[in-house]
Amino acid sequence: xxxxxxxxxxxxxxxxxxxxxxxxxxxxxxxxxxxxxxxxxxxxxxxxxxxxxxxxxxxxxxxxxxxxxxxxxxxxxxxxxxxxxxxxxxxxxxxxxxxxxxxxxxxxxxxxxxxxxxxxxxxxxxxxxxxxxxxxxxxxxxxxxxxxxxxxxxxxxxxxxxxxxxxxxxxxxxxxxxxxxxxxxxxxxxxxxxxxxxxxxxxxxxxxxxxxxxxxxxxxxxxxxx
Amino acid sequence: xxxxxxxxxxxxxxxxxxxxxxxxxxxxxxxxxxxxxxxxxxxxxxxxxxxxxxxxxxxxxxxxxxxxxxxxxxxxxxxxxxxxxxxxxxxxxxxxxxxxxxxxxxxxxxxxxxxxxxxxxxxxxxxxxxxxxxxxxxxxxxxxxxxxxxxxxxxxxxxxxxxxxxxxxxxxxxxxxxxxxxxxxxxxxxxxxxxxxxxxxxxxxxxxxxxxxxxxxxxxxxxxxxxxxxxxxxxxxxxxxxxxxxxxxxxxxxxxxxxxxxxxxxxxxxxxxxxxxxxxxxxxxxxxxxxxxxxxxxxxxxxxxxxxxxxxxxxxxxxxxxxxxxxxxxxxxxxxxxxxxxxxxxxxxxxxxxxxxxxxxxxxxxxxxxxxxxxxxxxxxxxxxxxxxxxxxxxxxxxxxx
Numbered sequence: 001x002x003x004x005x006x007x008x009x010x011x012x013x014x015x016x017x018x019x020x021x022x023x024x025x026x027x028x029x030x031x032x033x034x035x036x037x038x039x040x041x042x043x044x045x046x047x048x049x050x051x052x053x054x055x056x057x058x059x060x061x062x063x064x065x066x067x068x069x070x071x072x073x074x075x076x077x078x079x080x081x082x083x084x085x086x087x088x089x090x091x092x093x094x095x096x097x098x099x100x101x102x103x104x105x106x107x108x109x110x111x112x113x114x115x116x117x118x119x120x121x122x123x124x125x126x127x128x129x130x131x132x133x134x135x136x137x138x139x140x141x142x143x144x145x146x147x148x149x150x151x152x153x154x155x156x157x158x159x160x161x162x163x164x165x166x167x168x169x170x171x172x173x174x175x176x177x178x179x180x181x182x183x184x185x186x187x188x189x190x191x192x193x194x195x196x197x198x199x200x201x202x203x204x205x206x207x208x209x210x211x212x213x214x215x216x217x218x219x220x221x222x223x224x225x226x
Numbered sequence: 227x228x229x230x231x232x233x234x235x236x237x238x239x240x241x242x243x244x245x246x247x248x249x250x251x252x253x254x255x256x257x258x259x260x261x262x263x264x265x266x267x268x269x270x271x272x273x274x275x276x277x278x279x280x281x282x283x284x285x286x287x288x289x290x291x292x293x294x295x296x297x298x299x300x301x302x303x304x305x306x307x308x309x310x311x312x313x314x315x316x317x318x319x320x321x322x323x324x325x326x327x328x329x330x331x332x333x334x335x336x337x338x339x340x341x342x343x344x345x346x347x348x349x350x351x352x353x354x355x356x357x358x359x360x361x362x363x364x365x366x367x368x369x370x371x372x373x374x375x376x377x378x379x380x381x382x383x384x385x386x387x388x389x390x391x392x393x394x395x396x397x398x399x400x401x402x403x404x405x406x407x408x409x410x411x412x413x414x415x416x417x418x419x420x421x422x423x424x425x426x427x428x429x430x431x432x433x434x435x436x437x438x439x440x441x442x443x444x445x446x447x448x449x450x451x452x453x454x455x456x457x458x459x460x461x462x463x464x465x466x467x468x469x470x471x472x473x474x475x476x477x478x479x480x481x482x483x484x485x486x487x488x489x490x491x492x493x494x495x496x497x498x499x500x501x502x503x504x505x506x507x508x509x510x511x512x513x514x515x516x517x518x519x520x521x522x523x524x525x526x527x528x529x530x531x532x533x534x535x536x537x538x539x540x541x542x543x544x545x546x547x548x549x550x551x552x553x554x555x556x557x558x559x560x561x562x563x564x565x566x567x568x569x570x571x572x573x574x575x576x577x578x579x580x581x582x583x584x585x586x587x588x589x590x591x592x593x594x595x596x597x598x599x600x601x602x603x604x605x606x607x608x609x610x611x612x613x614x615x616x617x618x619x620x621x622x623x624x625x626x627x628x
Contacts, residue, residue, distance in 0.1 A: 058626075059623045079542075082541050085537070085539050086538065087539070093626065097534045098534075100531070101236050101237065101240040111538045111539050114229065114535065115539060117228060118228045118229050119232075159538070163539075
C-alpha cells in the first residue's frame with residue numbers, strides 16, 4: 001500500500017496573546033505516506049503532542065495547510081471533522097483514556113456504535129475479533145476498571161482500530177507501561193501495520209520504541225529537524 | 227438515540243447512590259405536588275359540597291319587574307329615586323319549550339323544571355307554613371341531592387305524594403305513609419301522602435321545605451302550562467358564567483349563574499386554587515433546580531469522558547442527547563416513584579365525602595398523578611438542557627489533556 005495519506009505545510013500554532021504568546025509550531029511541514037510506521041521524537045515542549053492533536057483534527061492550527069486523503073482539514077467545520085475523525089483516524093493516548101464505566105468490548109466498539117446509533121451484532125463481532133487479536137480473549141466483557149495497565153492500553157489500541165482507520169495517532173502509548181507491556185503493545189502495532197497497512201504515527205521519548213519504527217521524525221523548536 | 231440512552235443509563239447506574247438520592251429528591255417534590263393537588267382539590271370539593279353542592283349552577287327565571295314610576299304632576303324639578311326590586315312574576319310561560327335547546331348546550335348535565343310557591347301544611351290542629359317546590363318525578367335529585375338525604379321512605383315522587391324535611395315532619399308528627407293536607411297560597415289544597423322524609427342538615431330546608439310532583443304543583447298553584455323556573459346543573463360549575471351567557475343569547479331567557487349569588491365564595495376558591503398552583507410551582511422549580519445542579523456536576527465530572535467520546539467521533543448532538551436522557555430518566559423515575567408513593571399515602575385518607583372532624587379533605591382522585599409525572603419529566607428535560615449544552619461544547623483536546 002502506498003500513496004500520500006496526509007500533508008501539512010507551514011503549520012503554525014500559537015497559544016495565548018501579547019506578551020504571553022507561546023509559539024509551539026513554527027511553520028512545520030510533514031508528509032505521511034499510507035502504510036508508514038513512524039515515530040515522532042523530540043524533547044518535551046517541542047510540539048509533538050500539539051502536532052498529533054492537530055493531525056487528529058481535535059485542534060485547528062493558527063495558520064498553515066492540512067490535507068488528509070485529499071480533503072481540506074482546515075476549512076472543514078466541527079461536524080464534518082467529527083465524521084471524518086470517526087471514519088479515518090484512531091487514537092491511542094498515554095493514559096489509555098477508556099470510558100471507565102464500560103467493559104472492554106463496549107469501549108472497543110464505541111466508535112462504530114456512536115456512528116450507527118446502536119451496538120450491532122457485526123460491531124460486537126468485529127470488536128471481539130480485535131480483542132482476541134490483542135490477546136484479551138478472556139477480558140472481552142470485563143469492566144476496564146479491573147484491567148491492568150497493559151491490558152487497558154491494548155484495549156485502547158483495539159478501539160483505535162475498530163473502524164479500520166487509515167491513520168492511528170499514538171501519543172506516548174507505552175509511556176505508562178512496564179517494559180514487557182510496552183514491547184507487547186509495540187509488537188501488536190507493528191503487526192497491524194504490516195498486516196492491514198494502517199499508518200501509525202507514534203509520539204515517544206523512548207529511543208528503543210522509536211527504533212522499532214521504520215521512520216523517525218524529529219521535532220525541535222516547532223519544526224521538523226530530522 | 228438508543229445508544230445515547232444506553233450511555234445515559236450506564237452513567238446513572240455508575241453513580242447509583244447519587245442517582246438514588248437525586249431520584250428520591252424528585253420523588254419528594256412530586257409527592258408534594260400530588261399532595262397539594264389532592265388537598266386543594268379535595269378542599270374545594272368539600273367546601274363546594276357544603277355550600278353550593280345543592281344549588282343550581284344556573285337558574286332560569288322571570289326578569290325582575292320593577293314597580294312603575296308614579297310621577298306626581300307638580301311644577302319644578304323632581305328628584306326621583308327608584309328602588310329596584312327582586313320580586314319576579316314567578317311565571318315562565320314558554321320556557322319549557324326551550325328545554326331541548328338548553329340541554330343541547332355543551333356542559334349542561336341536567337335541567338329541572340320547577341314550580342315554586344308557598345302554602346300551609348295542615349294536619350288536624352297542626353299547621354305549618356311551607357315552601358313548596360314541584361319537580362319532575364324523575365328529577366327529584368337532579369339539583370338538590372334529596373336521594374342522599376332521605377332518612378325515611380323513598381325519594382320517589384308520584385302524583386299525590388310529598389317529600390318533607392325532617393324537622394317539619396317531626397313538628398307535624400308525620401311519618402312515611404301518612405296523609406297530610408297541603409293548602410297552597412292560591413287557596414287550592416290537596417291531600418298528599420308522605421313518600422319520604424329528608425334531612426339536609428340545613429335548618430331552613432329541613433323545617434320548611436316540601437317537594438311535590440310537578441303535576442301536583444300545577445294543580446296547587448293553578449299553573450297548567452307555565453313553570454316558575456328552570457334549574458340547571460353543569461359538568462363544570464366554574465363554567466356557569468359563560469354557559470349562562472350562552473343560554474341567554476340562545477333563548478332570550480334570564481339566566482343567573484350561581485356565581486352571582488356566591489361571588490365571595492368563588493373568589494375564595496379561586497384564591498385557594500391559586501395558592502395551590504403557586505405551591506405546586508415551587509415544588510416543580512425545586513425539582514428543576516435540583517436536577518440542573520446534579521447534571522451540571524455530572525457534566526463537570528465527566529469532562530474527560532466527553533472529550534474521549536468527541537475524539538472517537540461522537541457528535542455534539544450525541545453528547546447533548548446523553549445528558550438530556552439522564553435528566554429525562556431521573557425525572558421519569560422520580561415522577562413515577564413520587565406518584566406511586568403519593569397514591570399509596572393519599573389512598574389512606576377517607577376523601578372529602580367521608581371526612582371526619584379534624585381530618586384533611588384529601589381527594590386522591592384529584593392528585594393529578596399523570597400531570598405530575600409529565601410536568602416533572604418535561605421539567606427534568608428542560609433542566610438538563612443547559613448542562614447538556616455545556617457538555618456538548620467541551621473541547622475534546624482540552625478535556626483529554628492533549
